[in-house]
Amino acid sequence: KQWYQRRVRGTLKTANKQYTAIKNDYEMTINNDTSIVKCEETDTGVPDVKLDLTQIADLESCENNSFVDVMGIATQIGDVQNITARSSGKQLTKREVKLQDRSGAAVSLTLWGKEAETFDAALTNPVVCVKAAKVSDFGGRSLSVSFNSTLQVNPDNAMSHELRGWYESSGKDETVKQMSSSQGGVGGASMETPHKTFLEIKGSNAQDKPEYFSNQASIVFVKKDNCMYQACPSPDCNKKVFQESGSEYRCEKCDKIYPNFKYRLMLTVKLSDFTGNEWVTCFQETAEKLLGITADELGQQKDTNETEFDKSMTKINFKTYNFKIRARLETYMDESRLKCTALSVDPVDCVSYSKKLIEEIKLLEG
Numbered sequence: 001k002q003w004y005q006r007r008v009r010g011t012l013k014t015a016n017k018q019y020t021a022i023k024n025d026y027e028m029t030i031n032n033d034t035s036i037v038k039c040e041e042t043d044t045g046v047p048d049v050k051l052d053l054t055q056i057a058d059l060e061s062c063e064n065n066s067f068v069d070v071m072g073i074a075t076q077i078g079d080v081q082n083i084t085a086r087s088s089g090k091q092l093t094k095r096e097v098k099l100q101d102r103s104g105a106a107v108s109l110t111l112w113g114k115e116a117e118t119f120d121a122a123l124t125n126p127v128v129c130v131k132a133a134k135v136s137d138f139g140g141r142s143l144s145v146s147f148n149s150t151l152q153v154n155p156d157n158a159m160s161h162e163l164r165g166w167y168e169s170s171g172k173d174e175t176v177k178q179m180s181s182s183q184g185g186v187g188g189a190s191m192e193t194p195h196k197t198f199l200e201i202k203g204s205n206a207q208d209k210p211e212y213f214s215n216q217a218s219i220v221f222v223k224k225d226n227c228m229y230q231a232c233p234s235p236d237c238n239k240k241v242f243q244e245s246g247s248e249y250r251c252e253k254c255d256k257i258y259p260n261f262k263y264r265l266m267l268t269v270k271l272s273d274f275t276g277n278e279w280v281t282c283f284q285e286t287a288e289k290l291l292g293i294t295a296d297e298l299g300q301q302k303d304t305n306e307t308e309f310d311k312s313m314t315k316i317n318f319k320t321y322n323f324k325i326r327a328r329l330e331t332y333m334d335e336s337r338l339k340c341t342a343l344s345v346d347p348v349d350c351v352s353y354s355k356k357l358i359e360e361i362k363l364l365e366g
Contacts, residue, residue, distance in 0.1 A: 074127075213324075263295040
């Protein structure tokens with residue numbers, strides 16, 4: 001749609017590029033005296049979205065929190081995920097899409113909210129164009145669609161058709177450099193998280209920023225003590241509640257008293273691979289998937305049937321899974337220790353893992 005703007009009073013000034021993704025040199029400020037009227041003409045001549053495309057391989061030289069225009073083929077489309085923001089406790093919806101272009105590189109693009117929900121995952125390798133995608137250095141380089149961004153899928157223009165032709169003819173068979181070793185945004189590992197052992201991660205530079213990696217490891221011990229807590233029942237809050245009476249629970253953050261609570265898991269397990277072992281924390285969704293039981297069901301067992309609770313906690317001992325983990329080296333009282341959090345857990349795909357081992361053997365053979 002196009003609109004006419006009739007200005008009675010306003011301000012025209014040099015644009016502050018720090019607070020806008022638009023690359024215009026000037027900006028106008030509207031106020032209470034500004035009148036905006038819809039244009040009813042049939043032939044408005046609205047121009048197409050102008051793009052100043054950045055190649056994915058060039059994202060390494062882009063500053064953190066800057067905005068770029070990108071166009072790429074969606075080679076992988078992740079599922080919609082519901083996560084909880086740690087800072088606010090709000091429930092957020094996201095989807096990860098991997099983009100590849102002719103520069104020989106691929107990057108993870110995060111969609112949020114309605115754009116994550118409405119993105120058609122049934123499309124086969126669509127062309128995705130984003131104007132003013134936000135650059136993050138969180139785990140390498142990643143992109144996200146913000147309120148400043150404009151997202152287009154399979155745009156009908158020459159650049160889109162040319163990119164599609166390249167991918168179908170040769171691009172889909174090329175080896176690409178992965179720019180994202182982790183997902184941007186609120187935590188999570190990318191679809192191409194590098195595999196590292198616990199020994200390798202301890203020798204990495206995880207003190208400067210978090211390190212994201214995947215590891216095939218076995219559970220050798222599960223801590224039952226303090227594995228869950230009673231949390232605020234509000235969907236936008238996960239803070240711990242305090243029991244004020246037999247049936248009243250107070251949340252300090254919400255400053256409310258509730259007649260009930262919900263259980264939240266904070267499960268700590270010791271994982272072991274062939275190089276060593278490490279304590280890893282699994283929060284709600286990851287812990288529920290690992291145990292095969294919901295937090296409320298486990299809490300009910302803990303309150304009413306200690307034997308069943310013990311069985312639920314110990315049945316995963318000495319089982320092997322694929323973990324995606326965030327690790328950071330923290331220092332407390334002059335002592336450094338590695339703090340690890342499991343972001344996802346999946347059963348071992350024996351076929352894929354065998355193929356990976358064969359490729360590694362071939363590399364060793366030269």
